[in-house]
Amino acid sequence: MTASAASSGPVGQLPKNNRPEQDRIAFKRELTGVIPHLRAFARGLCGRPDLADDLVQETMLKAWAAQERFEPGTSMRAWTFVILRNAYLTEMRRNRFRGDYDETVAERTLVAPAGQEAPLHLADMHRALLTLPPERREALLLIGAGGFSYEEAAEICGCAVGTIKSRVGRARATLTRMIEDGEIPRRSGNGDDYAHARIMTDLEHVSTGGNLE
Numbered sequence: 001m002t003a004s005a006a007s008s009g010p011v012g013q014l015p016k017n018n019r020p021e022q023d024r025i026a027f028k029r030e031l032t033g034v035i036p037h038l039r040a041f042a043r044g045l046c047g048r049p050d051l052a053d054d055l056v057q058e059t060m061l062k063a064w065a066a067q068e069r070f071e072p073g074t075s076m077r078a079w080t081f082v083i084l085r086n087a088y089l090t091e092m093r094r095n096r097f098r099g100d101y102d103e104t105v106a107e108r109t110l111v112a113p114a115g116q117e118a119p120l121h122l123a124d125m126h127r128a129l130l131t132l133p134p135e136r137r138e139a140l141l142l143i144g145a146g147g148f149s150y151e152e153a154a155e156i157c158g159c160a161v162g163t164i165k166s167r168v169g170r171a172r173a174t175l176t177r178m179i180e181d182g183e184i185p186r187r188s189g190n191g192d193d194y195a196h197a198r199i200m201t202d203l204e205h206v207s208t209g210g211n212l213e
Contacts, residue, residue, distance in 0.1 A: 027067050030076040031060060037077055037146065038084055044141040045088050047130045055091070059084040081146065081156050085138070092134070128178045132171050139167035 038059055042052035063070075063080050070079055129137060135157075142153040143164070150168075154161045 023072075024067070026072075027070065028064075031063055031067075031080070034077045034080050035060070038080055041081060041141055041146055042084055042088070044129065045085075045134075045138060046091075051091075055084055055087050058087050062087070075152070077146075078148070078152055078156060081142070081148075085156060128175050131178070132174060136167045136171040136174070139164050140171040143168050 035056065038056045039052060042055040042059075043049060046052055046055065059080055062083050070076070129140070132140070138157065139153060142148045142156060143150065146153070148156065150161050150164050154164045157164065
């Protein structure tokens, strides 16, 4: 699998899909299945429900347009996380995201997979998440909310496994210190959750051969 293969190209103009109908149906089923994971990751990265939903929509459409590059049997979740991450970095360069806290970020954000570091069961840390440097927040989200292994997270981020471990460790240490020192930022923003149907409608439209205007 080429992780970044589907990370570029116009969203509205989709190439002709030459895959058999059965393969397209299977791909669509897998793609729709990762929407909750994509939304949790996007919300954790940018902190705003509306912009997170835009990121997920863009990711879904780019993934559909590039489905011939996806290797069946590999991880759809990892593949689409790379697409979403690249879209997020592009938006960051445009200074679109301001990092407002989203209270509905998945509860598993700070819980490590079995066999890795002990989880930090502190709900207040969610408010502090967006104060972390982007690369540390991203690593923590992949390992926690995403449930990826260190190896998978390193592949998604294009860095060494040791780098991911270091970022996660430093992120957890920073958040723990903030909790202990009473430095948790005050809540801002709201938790509106409204765009799942819009994303699914757009996916249905392009999956039947339509283009977005």
